[in-house]
Every structure is written in structure tokens, then in C-alpha cells.
Amino acid sequence: MNEGVSGIALGVVIVGLALSTFVTRTSFLLAGARFRLGSRVEVALRYAPVCTLAAIIVPDILLHPPAATIDLSVLNPRLIGALAAGLWLCWSRNLIGCLGSGMAAYTLARLCL
Amino acid sequence: MTATDAARKETFRQGQRAILPSLPGAFAWGMISGVAMVKGGLTVPWAIMMSLMVYAGSAQLAALPLIVAGAPLWVIVTTGLITNLRFVIYSAALRPYFADEPWRKRAALGFFMTDFTFTRFMRSAQDGSLPERNRDAWFAGVCANNWVTWQLSAMTGIIGASYVPTDWGLEFTGTLALVALVGPSLNARPAVVGAIVAAVVALLAFPLPFKLGLFCGALAGIAAATLADYWQQREPPRTPEGA
Numbered sequence: 001m002n003e004g005v006s007g008i009a010l011g012v013v014i015v016g017l018a019l020s021t022f023v024t025r026t027s028f029l030l031a032g033a034r035f036r037l038g039s040r041v042e043v044a045l046r047y048a049p050v051c052t053l054a055a056i057i058v059p060d061i062l063l064h065p066p067a068a069t070i071d072l073s074v075l076n077p078r079l080i081g082a083l084a085a086g087l088w089l090c091w092s093r094n095l096i097g098c099l100g101s102g103m104a105a106y107t108l109a110r111l112c113l
Numbered sequence: 114m115t116a117t118d119a120a121r122k123e124t125f126r127q128g129q130r131a132i133l134p135s136l137p138g139a140f141a142w143g144m145i146s147g148v149a150m151v152k153g154g155l156t157v158p159w160a161i162m163m164s165l166m167v168y169a170g171s172a173q174l175a176a177l178p179l180i181v182a183g184a185p186l187w188v189i190v191t192t193g194l195i196t197n198l199r200f201v202i203y204s205a206a207l208r209p210y211f212a213d214e215p216w217r218k219r220a221a222l223g224f225f226m227t228d229f230t231f232t233r234f235m236r237s238a239q240d241g242s243l244p245e246r247n248r249d250a251w252f253a254g255v256c257a258n259n260w261v262t263w264q265l266s267a268m269t270g271i272i273g274a275s276y277v278p279t280d281w282g283l284e285f286t287g288t289l290a291l292v293a294l295v296g297p298s299l300n301a302r303p304a305v306v307g308a309i310v311a312a313v314v315a316l317l318a319f320p321l322p323f324k325l326g327l328f329c330g331a332l333a334g335i336a337a338a339t340l341a342d343y344w345q346q347r348e349p350p351r352t353p354e355g356a
Contacts, residue, residue, distance in 0.1 A: 010159055010180065013189050017176055018166040020193035024200035026223030028208045030216060044339040045206035046239065049232040050304045051311040051334030052199045053295040055327050056171070058312035059319050060288045070316060078285060085289045089296040095137050098296075102289040110282060 057082075075113045081106025124247040128254025132233050136262045138290030139229050143263040145287045146170040147270020148277050153177040157271055164267040168260070169227070170287070172196040198328045202335070203231045210238065214249055222249065225256035227263075232294055303345060307338025 061078045062070050071079070085102030143164075150160040150173065167173055172193040179189045204223060211219050233255055237243040244251050270277075299305055311334025318326035 009186075010155075011162075013176070013180055013186060014159070014163050014166055016186060016190035017163070017169075017172060017193040020190055020197050021167055021169045021172060021200070022224055024194065024197040025204055025226050026220050027201045028205035029211060029219040029223040031208075040339070041205070042209065043342055044335050045202065046235065047304060047307045047335050047338035047342070048199070048202045048206055048331070049228070049235055050295055050298040051307040051338060052202070052327075052331040053228065053232070053291050054308035054311040054334060055315035055330030057288055057291050057295065059315050059326065059330075062316060063319055078288070081285060081289065082292055085292050086296065089293060093134070093297065095134055095290075095293050098293045099137065099141060099286055099289050102292070103286060106282065106285055 075109070077106050077109035077113065080109040121247050121250045124244050124250040125254040125257075127244065128251040128256075129258045130254075131237065131251070132230065132255040132258045135229050135233065135290075135294060136258060138293055139259050139262045140266040141286040141290050142170055143266030144270035146173055147267035147272075148274045149174055149270075150177060151271050151274035152277075154181045160271045161268065164264060164271065167193075168224075168263070169193075169197060170263075171228075195325055195328060199228075199331055200226065202331065206235065207231065210234075210243075210248055211252075218249060222252055222256065225253075225260055227256075227259060228291070229294060230256045230259050232298070236298065303338045303341035306341040307334040310334045310337035 061082050062072060062076070074080075081102045084105030085098045088098045088101040147160065147164065150163060151157065155163065155177075163173060175196045176189050176193050179192060203226060207222070207226065211222060214222075230252070234243075234252055237251075295308070299308060311330045313330075314333040315326050315330025318329040320326070321329070
């Protein structure tokens with residue numbers, strides 16, 4: 001904490017990371033009208049958000065701490081928290097309630113189980 | 114101000130309102146990224162610089178341990194690139210909607226596109242609630258609110274990091290915010306099939322370096338969802354299902 005990472009090298013790393021974001025985000029947007037995507041590809045891209053988010057979320061819930069083995073146990077606090085948040089979502093679309101119930105269930109499970 | 118300007122401004126505001134429901138999630142996610150950067154060992158000015166320039170929470174979090182460990186530049190940037198590969202898919206999905214815009218505008222909209230703003234845009238594109246005209250202004254409104262919220266929350270996290278105990282498990286709010294983001298999209302069978310396949314492949318491929326498992330999972334899920342969509346189209350319409 002007291003001795004943080006800094007310096008020119010870090011500046012270069014930050015520029016490199018910024019480029020990695022910019023290049024990926026603008027890739028097809030800038031490639032522009034040079035080629036057309038088929039209708040099949042457009043159907044595929046419609047499912048991009050849901051699939052990518054599932055690939056981020058599920059390992060985060062079941063493989064905690066990172067790189068550990070898959071924890072499918074019903075006592076996994078993250079699984080309990082995510083289920084609580086999911087149930088809340090089915091009942092109401094309120095995001096604050098979803099975060100609140102998920103965190104409450106997660107914290108309770110972590111402290112009590 | 115001409116009538117067109119006024120119309121564009123109104124559409125921009127509509128976009129700003131459209132993203133409101135997911136701003137608490139963006140705030141939580143930004144704050145967690147901010148806290149993590151300082152807890153991970155970056156000094157406050159560098160953490161602020163990183164948040165402003167990179168503006169990609171997942172890539173920042175993935176790169177952080179490598180930065181702290183003094184990994185070579187190319188390893189860090191490769192990790193960032195691979196974590197960000199999903200944006201290539203997003204970029205391709207957005208392209209048809211902005212193909213007629215000048216390249217400067219496409220570059221700007223691309224820079225401000227995130228998981229949250231992209232998902233919001235695609236939801237409106239699919240349910241038909243996207244405005245007919247000035248889509249760029251609408252998406253700019255979505256992105257503006259998301260950017261301001263994320264940066265403010267990242268600053269809050271960076272400056273307040275020393276007051277936040279690590280053992281609160283606050284980083285889990287970020288995961289929950291993504292759950293809330295994906296939930297409403299799980300309303301059709303192909304989407305559910307895709308999500309399940311993506312999750313299973315991402316779990317199995319998790320040991321791959323550079324977070325490649327995430328990309329493999331996303332690709333497999335998209336392929337499965339597309340196949341499911343295709344079969345669904347070919348199936349004759351059935352009687353309405355229960356529930």
C-alpha cells in the first residue's frame with residue numbers, strides 16, 4: 001500500500017492496455033463497409049452478450065478463489081448469493097434489490113456456513 | 114438551435130434515461146475496479162490514469178497481478194487483448210447500425226462501448242424500442258451516463274480504497290451486477306442454450322492462459338445459440354406452452 005507501483009514503465013503498460021481496449025472495441029466498427037456480414041452471422045451476434053456474460057459469471061461463481069477446482073456444493077457462498085440475486089430478478093427487475101439480496105445472502109452464507 | 118439539433122438532443126436524453134436502471138451495477142463494478150487497483154499496489158495518480166485511459170474493468174483486473182509481479186510488457190498487453198476479445202464480437206454486432214456514420218464517430222462510439230452499454234443497445238435493437246433516427250445520439254446518451262458513473266465510482270474506489278476492508282467480499286457485487294445484466298436476456302430458448310454451453314466450456318477451459326477460457330466459452334455459446342435458433346425457426350409452431 002505505502003509503496004505503490006509507478007513510473008514510466010507503468011505509463012507504457014497503461015498505454016498498451018488502453019490500445020488493447022481501443023483496438024478490440026473499434027475493430028469491426030472501423031473496418032466499416034469494406035465487407036458485409038451475412039444474415040447468419042447477424043443472428044449469431046444477437047446472442048453474443050448473453051453467452052459472453054455467462055462465460056464471465058459462471059466461472060466467477062463456481063471457481064472461487066480463482067484457479068481452484070469447481071465448487072458445485074450447495075454451501076458455496078457465491079452460488080447462494082447468485083441464486084438469491086437471480087430469484088430476486090425473477091420477482092422484480094429492481095437492480096438495487098438484486099444486488100442487496102445477493103450480497104446479503106452471500107455475506108450470511110460466508111459468515112454462518 | 115435548429116429542429117434537428119433539438120431532436121438529436123432529445124434522443125440523446127432518451128439514451129441517458131435508458132441506461133439508468135443499470136447504473137447502480139456500473140457504479141458497483143467501477144468502485145470495485147478502483148479499490149482493486151490501489152489494493153493491488155498502484156499509486157492513486159496512476160490508478161486514476163489507468164481508469165481514464167483503459168476504461169475496461171475486466172482487462173484492468175486481469176492485468177493487475179501481472180503489473181505488480183513485474184511481468185514483461187507484451188505479456189500484460191496480450192492478457193489485456195485476450196480479455197478484451199469479446200469486444201471484437203460486440204463491435205461486429207454494432208457495425209450494421211452505424212455503418213453510415215463517419216469513421217471518427219464510429220471510433221468514438223467504439224471507445225465508449227462496454228458490456229453494459231452494448232447489452233443495453235442490443236436489447237433495444239431487438240425489442241424494437243431503438244429510435245428510428247439518430248441512433249448514434251441515443252447510444253451516445255447511453256454511453257455518456259455509463260462513462261460518468263463508472264469514472265466517478267472508480268475515483269471513489271481509488272481514493273477510498275484504504276478505508277475499505279478487503280474481507281467484505283465487495284468484489285462479488287461486480288459479479289451480481291453482471292447477473293442482473295444478463296437475466297432479462299434469458300427469455301428465449303436459444304439464449305438459454307447458449308448461456309449453458311458458454312458457462313460449461315468456460316469452466317472446462319478455465320486453466321488456459323490469458324483468460325482464453327472466457328473467449329472459448331463465449332464462442333462455443335454463440336455457436337450453440339445460433340444452432341438452437343436455426344432449429345427453432347425450422348420447427349413448426351407448437352401450441353402455447355404452459356407457464
